[in-house]
Amino acid sequence: MNVDPATGEVRSTQDAWADLRARAEAHRHTSPETPEAIDAELRAIEALGFEVADFYRVVLDEQYDAEKLFSAVKNRAIAKHSADRRPVAHVRALAEVDAADAYGDWLNKKAVVKHVDATIQALRSKHIGLQSSLRGVQAMIGRAYGRTS
Secondary structure (H helix, E strand, C coil), X not given: CEECCCCCCEECHHHHHHHHHHHHHCCCCCCCCCHHHHHHHHHHHHHHHHHHHHHHHHHHHHXXXXXXXXXXXXHHHHHXXXXXXXXXXXXXXXXXXXXXXXXXXXXXHHHHHHHHHHHHHHHHHHHHHHHHHHHHHHXXXXXXXXXXX
């Protein structure tokens, strides 16, 4: 279950991810230039990072549940098809066909988990870059006004 932190609205994982992804994407091409703008961007990225991290836990749980379901469906199908004394390769092939939907759902959830992880990494990189930029801007201001730190 995904709950919008601002409104309390319960949303689907897909809707919650679309919102978080769009908000993360908004930071991709920003390039604040003043210390105040850089600081505001850093704070926004930090807040978003915590939201994405919480969402990451939700999708990891969903991925795990989908994997368990796939395994259960496939094992039931193996048991069902084994009753007819078919060759093992044939039983496994039939079981995979029977479990195809559960397998697809699991793969989709794995893809979302990987995308969330990549987004966390991108936000982290942007945050580190902005921290470096802020230090550089502060150093330039310090030199321009005769301050040393």
